[in-house]
Amino acid sequence: MRLTDVIGVASGLGASNPGCQDGPEVLRSLGFFRDLDWPPGACAWRDIVRPPAEPGLTALERVARVAEAVHERVAESLRAGHFPLVIGGDHSLAIGTWSGVQTALGHEGRLGLVWIDAHMDSHTFETTPSRAIHGMPLACLLGQGEPRLTNIGGEGAKLLPEDVCLIGVRSFESGEADLLKRLGVRVYFMDEVRRRGLSEVFHEAWQRVMRHAAHGGISLDLDALDPEEEPGVGTPVAGGLCRAELIAALRSLRDDRRLRCLEIVEYNPHADRCFATARAVHDLCASVSGGAP
Ligand SMILES: [Mn+2]
Incomplete structure (x- = not known):
């Protein structure tokens, strides 16, 4: 029986729309996580991370501070033998989540990550048209871009390109697509998902990221889902997953005991x-929760 630590991250600083x-x-x-709490105490909100209140910090510094705090909380949860369930907040917090996993578990082996998203989130400040940092976390985790973001929890890349797959992508710019192509990251675009079905694609993606990895994670941006069904997201894009x-x-x-962390962002x-x-969000958490009755 593995305890789940719900770690909320109340930051929209990395997005153009901070909602x-x-x-x-x-x-x-809403208390939506209560029925995951079986037996009682198995799943608990540990904390809600908030941006630093002090004045004079730039948006970049605030995003980096939030990511550092998330890094600490996630690493602490894993070191206690718990399962961190990170609830966002905009997707820039992922820099903290997966750096935290590396800090706590890196000595055991590599990290495999499936990134489910309508976007690629693989810009750097050199390629981004919007400058919004929630469009950059995957590039940062691959060691690309701004050092204040790539060096959280230790210098440089936290993930190898062959240990990452994206699923559900249908809105992106050429700069980030070029980066992923150059690095050799496998992207399952939405048209491939439609053609083959999510079940087959997801299974293949998980096998692929876990080929050389000792532990794995899922980063789920809710905008991967179809906005007709799920309107409550930061950046809706038509034609998503059901x-x-x-x-x-x-x-x-x-x-699968190798799954060590789940994050669900952009609600x-x-x-x-x-x-x-x-x-x-509740139903998605319940689907992987070992604690649900
Ligand atoms: Mn995203």
Whole structure:
């Protein structure tokens, strides 16, 4: 029985639309994680990380400080033998999450990561048209871009390109696509997912990232899902994954002890309708939670 630490991250500083900063507080207040809590105490909100309050910091410095705090919380949770479930917040917090996994578990072997997202999140300040840092976390984890972001929890890359796959991509710019291509990262674009089905693609992606890895993780940006069904996201893009398919895919990892961390990001309660997307967050967590009855 593995305890789950829910780590909320109330920051939208990396996004152009900061609405997802309120995601964790809304999800916590709904009590949606209570039925994952079986037996009692198995799943608990440990903390909500917030941006530093002190004045005079740039947005970049604030994002880096949030990522450092997330790095600490995630590493601490894993060292205690728990399962960190990170709830965002914008996707820039992923820099902290997966650096934290490396800090705690890096000595055991490599980290495999499946990144489920409508976007590539692989810009650097040289290629980004928006300058929004939630468009950069995967590049940072691959050791590319701004040193204040790539050096969190230790210098340089936290992931090798062959240990990463993206699923669900349908909106991207050439600069980031060129970077992933140059590094040799496998991207399952949305048209391939539609052609082959998510179940087959997800299974292949997980096998692929775990070929050389000792432990693995899932980074789920809710904008990978179709906005018709899930309106409550930061940056909606038409034509995404359907919730039931994704739940079924994640359920296949339920008994896979190599899965050590899950993050679900970009929940924007201001854009949600009747808490539909909040419910999706719950159901997605329940699909991998070993603690659910
Ligand atoms: Mn993203």
